[in-house]
Amino acid sequence: MNAQAIIAKRIARELRSGMLVNLGIGIPTMVASYVPGDIHVFFQSENGLIGTGPIPEQGMAHPTLTDAGGHPVTALPGASSFDSAMSFALIRGGHLDLTVLGGLQVDQTGRLANWMIPGKMIPGMGGAMDLVSGAKRVIVAMQHTAKGRSKIVGKCTLPLTSTRPVDMVVSELAVIIFHNGSATLSETAPGVSVDDVIAATQAQLKIPKDVREMQL
Amino acid sequence: MNAQAIIAKRIARELRSGMLVNLGIGIPTMVASYVPGDIHVFFQSENGLIGTGPIPEQGMAHPTLTDAGGHPVTALPGASSFDSAMSFALIRGGHLDLTVLGGLQVDQTGRLANWMIPGKMIPGMGGAMDLVSGAKRVIVAMQHTAKGRSKIVGKCTLPLTSTRPVDMVVSELAVIIFHNGSATLSETAPGVSVDDVIAATQAQLKIPKDVREMQL
Amino acid sequence: MKTVALRQAVEMIPDGAILMVGGFMGVGTPERVVDEIVRQGKRDLTVIANDTATPGVGVGKLVSSKSISKAIVSHIGLNPETQRQMMDGEMAVELVPQGTLIERIRAGGCGLGGVLTQTGVGTVVEKDKQKIVVKGTEYLLETALHADFALVHAFLADYVGNLSYALTARNFNPVVAMAAGTVIANADHIVPTGVIAPDHVATPGPIVDYLIAN
Amino acid sequence: MKTVALRQAVEMIPDGAILMVGGFMGVGTPERVVDEIVRQGKRDLTVIANDTATPGVGVGKLVSSKSISKAIVSHIGLNPETQRQMMDGEMAVELVPQGTLIERIRAGGCGLGGVLTQTGVGTVVEKDKQKIVVKGTEYLLETALHADFALVHAFLADYVGNLSYALTARNFNPVVAMAAGTVIANADHIVPTGVIAPDHVATPGPIVDYLIAN
Numbered sequence: 029m030n031a032q033a034i035i036a037k038r039i040a041r042e043l044r045s046g047m048l049v050n051l052g053i054g055i056p057t058m059v060a061s062y063v064p065g066d067i068h069v070f071f072q073s074e075n076g077l078i079g080t081g082p083i084p085e086q087g088m089a090h091p092t093l094t095d096a097g098g099h100p101v102t103a104l105p106g107a108s109s110f111d112s113a114m115s116f117a118l119i120r121g122g123h124l125d126l127t128v129l130g131g132l133q134v135d136q137t138g139r140l141a142n143w144m145i146p147g148k149m150i151p152g153m154g155g156a157m158d159l160v161s162g163a164k165r166v167i168v169a170m171q172h173t174a175k176g177r178s179k180i181v182g183k184c185t186l187p188l189t190s191t192r193p194v195d196m197v198v199s200e201l202a203v204i205i206f207h208n209g210s211a212t213l214s215e216t217a218p219g220v221s222v223d224d225v226i227a228a229t230q231a232q233l234k235i236p237k238d239v240r241e242m243q244l
Numbered sequence: 245m246n247a248q249a250i251i252a253k254r255i256a257r258e259l260r261s262g263m264l265v266n267l268g269i270g271i272p273t274m275v276a277s278y279v280p281g282d283i284h285v286f287f288q289s290e291n292g293l294i295g296t297g298p299i300p301e302q303g304m305a306h307p308t309l310t311d312a313g314g315h316p317v318t319a320l321p322g323a324s325s326f327d328s329a330m331s332f333a334l335i336r337g338g339h340l341d342l343t344v345l346g347g348l349q350v351d352q353t354g355r356l357a358n359w360m361i362p363g364k365m366i367p368g369m370g371g372a373m374d375l376v377s378g379a380k381r382v383i384v385a386m387q388h389t390a391k392g393r394s395k396i397v398g399k400c401t402l403p404l405t406s407t408r409p410v411d412m413v414v415s416e417l418a419v420i421i422f423h424n425g426s427a428t429l430s431e432t433a434p435g436v437s438v439d440d441v442i443a444a445t446q447a448q449l450k451i452p453k454d455v456r457e458m459q460l
Numbered sequence: 461m462k463t464v465a466l467r468q469a470v471e472m473i474p475d476g477a478i479l480m481v482g483g484f485m486g487v488g489t490p491e492r493v494v495d496e497i498v499r500q501g502k503r504d505l506t507v508i509a510n511d512t513a514t515p516g517v518g519v520g521k522l523v524s525s526k527s528i529s530k531a532i533v534s535h536i537g538l539n540p541e542t543q544r545q546m547m548d549g550e551m552a553v554e555l556v557p558q559g560t561l562i563e564r565i566r567a568g569g570c571g572l573g574g575v576l577t578q579t580g581v582g583t584v585v586e587k588d589k590q591k592i593v594v595k596g597t598e599y600l601l602e603t604a605l606h607a608d609f610a611l612v613h614a615f616l617a618d619y620v621g622n623l624s625y626a627l628t629a630r631n632f633n634p635v636v637a638m639a640a641g642t643v644i645a646n647a648d649h650i651v652p653t654g655v656i657a658p659d660h661v662a663t664p665g666p667i668v669d670y671l672i673a674n
Numbered sequence: 675m676k677t678v679a680l681r682q683a684v685e686m687i688p689d690g691a692i693l694m695v696g697g698f699m700g701v702g703t704p705e706r707v708v709d710e711i712v713r714q715g716k717r718d719l720t721v722i723a724n725d726t727a728t729p730g731v732g733v734g735k736l737v738s739s740k741s742i743s744k745a746i747v748s749h750i751g752l753n754p755e756t757q758r759q760m761m762d763g764e765m766a767v768e769l770v771p772q773g774t775l776i777e778r779i780r781a782g783g784c785g786l787g788g789v790l791t792q793t794g795v796g797t798v799v800e801k802d803k804q805k806i807v808v809k810g811t812e813y814l815l816e817t818a819l820h821a822d823f824a825l826v827h828a829f830l831a832d833y834v835g836n837l838s839y840a841l842t843a844r845n846f847n848p849v850v851a852m853a854a855g856t857v858i859a860n861a862d863h864i865v866p867t868g869v870i871a872p873d874h875v876a877t878p879g880p881i882v883d884y885l886i887a888n
Contacts, residue, residue, distance in 0.1 A: 046461065046666070047666075048664075048666035070620075070664075070665065070666045073842070074772065075698040075699070075701070075842045075845055076698070076841070076842045076844055076845050077658070077841065077842050078664045078665070078666065079658070090841075091701065091843070092701065092702070092829065092840040092841040092842060092843035093841045093842055094698075094699070094701045094842045096698070096699070097699060097752070098698070098699030098700055098701050098727070098728075098731075103658055103841070105653050105654035106618060106619075106620040106622060106653040106654060106665060107658040107661075108622055108658050108661035108664040108665070109658040109659050109661070109841045109842060109844060110661075110664070110844065111776075111839075111844045111845060111846070111847070111848050111849055111876070112698070112724065112772070112776040112845045112846050112849060113570075113776050113777065113780050113849050115776075115845075116570070116772060116773030116776055116777070117566075117569060117570035117571070117638060118664070118667075119571075119773060120570055120571030120572070120773050120791065120792075120793060121568075121569050121570045121571040121638060121639075122571055123638070123666065123667055125666075149751075150750070150757065150760070150769070151749060151750060151751025151752075151757075152725075152747065152748055152749040152750050152751055152769045153748065153749075153769060153771050153772070153799075154725075154748050154749040154751075154771075154772050155748070155771070155772040155773060156771075157771040157773075157774075157793045157794055157797065157799065158771055158772060158773035158774070158793045161571075161791075161792050161793045161794075161795075162571050162773075162792075162793070187797060187798050188796060188797045189797065190793070190794075190795075190796070190797065191795060191796030191797070192792075262675065262880070263880075264878075264880035286834075286878075286879065286880045289628070290558065291484040291485070291487070291628045291631055292484070292627070292628045292630055292631050293627065293628050293872070294878045294879070294880065295872070306627075307487065307629070308487065308488070308615065308626040308627040308628060308629035309627045309628055310484075310485070310487045310628045312484070312485070313485060313538070314484070314485030314486055314487050314513070314514075314517075319627070319872055321867050321868035322832060322833075322834040322836060322867040322868060322879060323872040324836055324872050324875035324878040324879070325627045325628060325630060325872040325873050325875070326630065326875075326878070327625075327630045327631060327632070327633070327634050327635055327662070328484070328510065328558070328562040328631045328632050328635060329562050329563065329566050329635050329784075331562075331631075332558060332559030332562055332563070332784070333780075333783060333784035333785070333852060334878070334881075335559060335785075336559050336577065336578075336579060336784055336785030336786070337782075337783050337784045337785040337852060338785055339852070339880065339881060341880075365537075366536070366543065366546070366555070367535060367536060367537025367538075367543075368511075368533065368534055368535040368536050368537060368555045369534065369535075369555060369557050369558070369585075370511075370534050370535040370537075370557075370558050371534070371557070371558040371559060372557075373557040373559075373560075373579045373580055373583065373585065374557050374558060374559035374560070374579045377577075377578050377579045377580075377581075377785075378559075378578075378579070378785050403583060403584050404582060404583045405583065406579070406581075406582070406583065407581060407582030407583070408578075563784075563786065567789070567790075570777075571791070571792070572777065572789045572790055572791055572813075573790030573791070573792070573806070573808045573811060573813040574789070574790045574806075574808055574813075575781070575786045575788070575789050575790070576781075576786055576787030576788045576789070576815075577785070577786055577787070578785070578787070590806075592787070592788075592804075592806070592815065594787045594788055594815075594817050594818075595817075597787060599786075599787040599788075601790075601806065601808075603808050603809075604808075624873075625873070626873065627872060627873060630873075658841060659838075659839070659840065659841060659844075659874070660873070660874065
């Protein structure tokens, strides 16, 4: 299994029936592919849809049914559509049970930076700041390192997305939980040791006695 | 013609095709009965309807199609319905071309009091404060006096509805226009002299040379 | 979303709860729920709604049964019993301009701390409120309202809790549905999932906690 | 509401105008209107929209034609030409969190001076903004946005200007329609008055100034 699949599969295990969930682009989108068959999750797309389904069959796409990237999707039975004010009312108002986003850096206290690299890449924050500030639970899906450097850092050097700490980071190496300003190693991926994670992580991690192996 | 009919008929002459208009309860509601046949006005009801029509035929009332008092109305072709947030977005946001309200007092500068008499009657302001603050044009429909006392006063003794001055008062005696903090007698009702109006009015009125007779 | 019996739904509401109730002069108020609140003898409720309707209608029933200790409403003029209880000090009434009331509720549901409005500036409504100047214009800061329960009435509900409303019975319903910890919905018709077109859903299913069974 | 030809509608827009444009990554953007703006060679526009789409799509066309001097948007990541013009100082870009952007536009359309949001507190977004504390929580005051023109795209329009939108093509459209001095609407289908049910109208006719004829 590649890194992205490990991350997406592990996050899918956090889903529960009835949850309203927003998935960001990239690895987060892949989470939808691993939803257990026995649960029903509502996926929100911030461009104005709850009940986003898979990519339409050949010839069945419609220009008014799209994901946040503008690409065709389907709507499942029970879907609802709405304007952007309502879409962000759902996000900012705490109605979203879970948001899964990509990350550039997460610091030791759980603060996320994921929307720009000054002087290099300024895509804009889109809905990320509202999602992190408003969702009940925030999970960051990202690879543990970039170009050999830890993305889980003592202090973010990139501009923050929000001062509200995220709840969990899932990487291809580990699950890290943030609580009361500190980071705890909760699980390691199959074949990865606690020492491997510590070595790959710049942030100070609390290591409990019972670090479990990630179930995938 | 009785006092109320004079007031309603005169105000109806202010209507123009395409206007979005909100009518308060009482005399203002009667304005709808005098809309000239050659114009099309959109009446808004603040409980969530544009395109309010007359009272339904016997047996055709529906509990979900009502005016702001909860009484059955009809919806004309081209009607639209919406929630209360949208209804007051239209009102507060300056989208209403005209609102016609009843009044308890209007002062010399055009300030209206129409929502309570301390210690006696406290119905609540309902939508009145938003209507007076937000509509493009505000006309007060009221009898000139109450128990022999002028309702057009030097200074309101009752709690204000808004500090935004109304544009016009139409009574059974006169049309008074408010502009730049002063009140001008614009028209007198048939059979009513300028002196009659001055005698019935506590507020200081500017009297131009060309006070016309109200066309009804 | 869970489907529950009327009695069970109302049993969840404790005395002293803060309720938001949909409806405008009783139109669009979940009468079944109101009746059951009266039957179960709830007390000391704070009710946030557009108005107190008339005696025997909508929120008016809760006034007559003396279930309400505080009402936050825009209009009480058509319910003499509300006026009496207010004058006699039996019930506290906070009168809020209608457009301000709906925005304060909306703000609560949308995660906004409040909104700036000119409505009420220079009137008794500005009492104890922060005034904020933006580009030379003075506004009142009107803060968000939240409730423990929202009681909403819809025209159609489906099996996942999607709600659609009819005409002037929509009014406060979709707005209060966003602003409460627990949302209890009653509908004229419960229809299979998929019957309500996505564009006609005004309250998405995940917002609704309990749908009252027929 | 007046019905006008496309060319005539766009001729009303002067160089230097502030435009709000519906659409989300081009979905729900009135492409005909955008094409005509490019054809007429408008310059120095301020564009308020969710994003600048991609080159050749929606607002992206206005970027490529160098019609825009300032963009107020939440996302430009999928349009390299926007990034280039911004980096080279050819176009000013104000990046606004998406939920804040839509609320600032809504505030403009609803007569609110602004709203309080926690989004952006403690980030670069709070720069030069008033901070307001309500019940111990710190919020940013985000002020209302207004435009000279709103360019909206609907699924259905009727002869009095009522508009209804389809699925994810709704997005910013009904919100920008409320916040501009002049509203120009384009629709996939113009249908006789009465065809759109009152409950399915998202933008009431009196809000629309010009409907572009087929």
